[in-house]
Amino acid sequence: MGTSKYPLAHETTRDAVLAAMEVGFRHFDTAALYGSEPPLGEAVAEAVRRGLVASREEVFITSKLWCTQCHPHLVLPALRESLRKLQVEYVDLYLIHLPVSLKPGPPAFPAKREDAVPFDFEGVWREMEECHRLGLAKAIGVSNFTTGHLDKILAAATVPPAVNQVEMNPAWQQRKLRAYCAEKGIHVAAYSPLGGQRWSGSEGNAVLESEVLAEIAKARGKSIAQIALRWIYEQGVSPIVKSFSKERLKQNLDIFDWELTDDDLIKIAQIPQKKIVKTADGIFSTEGEFTSVDLSDIEILEE
Numbered sequence: 001m002g003t004s005k006y007p008l009a010h011e012t013t014r015d016a017v018l019a020a021m022e023v024g025f026r027h028f029d030t031a032a033l034y035g036s037e038p039p040l041g042e043a044v045a046e047a048v049r050r051g052l053v054a055s056r057e058e059v060f061i062t063s064k065l066w067c068t069q070c071h072p073h074l075v076l077p078a079l080r081e082s083l084r085k086l087q088v089e090y091v092d093l094y095l096i097h098l099p100v101s102l103k104p105g106p107p108a109f110p111a112k113r114e115d116a117v118p119f120d121f122e123g124v125w126r127e128m129e130e131c132h133r134l135g136l137a138k139a140i141g142v143s144n145f146t147t148g149h150l151d152k153i154l155a156a157a158t159v160p161p162a163v164n165q166v167e168m169n170p171a172w173q174q175r176k177l178r179a180y181c182a183e184k185g186i187h188v189a190a191y192s193p194l195g196g197q198r199w200s201g202s203e204g205n206a207v208l209e210s211e212v213l214a215e216i217a218k219a220r221g222k223s224i225a226q227i228a229l230r231w232i233y234e235q236g237v238s239p240i241v242k243s244f245s246k247e248r249l250k251q252n253l254d255i256f257d258w259e260l261t262d263d264d265l266i267k268i269a270q271i272p273q274k275k276i277v278k279t280a281d282g283i284f285s286t287e288g289e290f291t292s293v294d295l296s297d298i299e300i301l302e303e
């Protein structure tokens with residue numbers, strides 16, 4: 001279950017996580033940036049109190065290191081702060097949120113272009129490994145990394161990244177990246193599996209408004225969301241889907257006792273491709289200049 005929502009409401013988020021646990025969700029995705037660590041932590045503690053789960057160990061928590069802390073000396077303090085907010089002793093998975101390093105400071109979104117600085121892949125990954133060695137992160141990984149960024153991490157790694165969490169759905173299928181990750185033994189997790197939330201307004205949703213998916217959904221008596229999530233699952237990828245509605249949460253889990261047909265898969269393979277999140281206009285403000293990095297080094301779109 002994804003927990004990112006803007007603006008974030010503490011109680012709504014906590015109650016949605018509890019509702020998700022009631023219907024069976026066990027993996028919760030958060031990040032320092034989202035502000036959802038405190039309500040998620042509160043929900044997990046409450047779930048244990050209510051007996052929804054026997055203990056915190058039954059829940060899988062992923063959190064992420066924000067770009068302003070992508071500096072070797074800030075990695076461990078950032079994780080400790082996330083653990084404090086989550087009220088837990090460890091996270092199950094800790095990810096570098098983006099292959100982007102910003103000048104240290106409080107998180108600001110969108111970021112200023114002139115705040116981007118060269119990413120110390122070796123130094124930052126060494127400290128991620130330290131988080132793992134200390135048992136504060138059971139597994140470590142990355143998010144939004146292209147094959148080029150992964151090459152740099154793998155060249156420096158003693159512990160390779162367990163996971164790369166990237167935008168993936170039927171309208172952005174990530175074939176090249178998935179083939180690379182399969183070869184290197186890196187598990188892929190899919191964010192925005194339903195085409196994401198409309199962060200920037202007017203553009204349509206390439207998944208929920210897809211005619212191809214609508215046709216398959218109708219023929220199979222499923223919702224479009226279920227077709228998208230099932231397709232991701234059949235690729236061996238873990239979908240991370242956000243819903244704060246109990247009905248839709250239930251629907252999003254009801255994908256395990258049926259399959260897509262070969263004909264469905266052929267149709268889905270032909271869906272036109274369009275990525276939502278890009279570096280220059282998604283993460284950074286459109287104003288200002290990159291003064292210390294080349295945009296090509298931090299671009300997260302890979303054809």
Ligand SMILES: NC(=O)c1ccc[n+]([C@@H]2O[C@H](COP(=O)([O-])OP(=O)(O)OC[C@H]3O[C@@H](n4cnc5c(N)ncnc54)[C@H](OP(=O)(O)O)[C@@H]3O)[C@@H](O)[C@H]2O)c1
Pocket residue numbers: 001002003004005029030097143144165166190191192193194195196197198208223225226240241242243244245248249251252
């Ligand atoms: N690593 C990264 O850089 C990164 C980037 C983006 C997201 N993420 C993570 O991935 C999670 C999921 O991605 P996302 O939040 O961008 O979007 P998403 O999961 O693709 O889409 C969520 C949107 O679809 C709606 N929805 C959910 N289930 C539905 C259903 N069955 N039928 C129709 N609509 C449905 C939700 O609204 P309701 O709540 O009203 O149901 C929500 O507005 C995030 O919450 C976050 O944890 C990570």
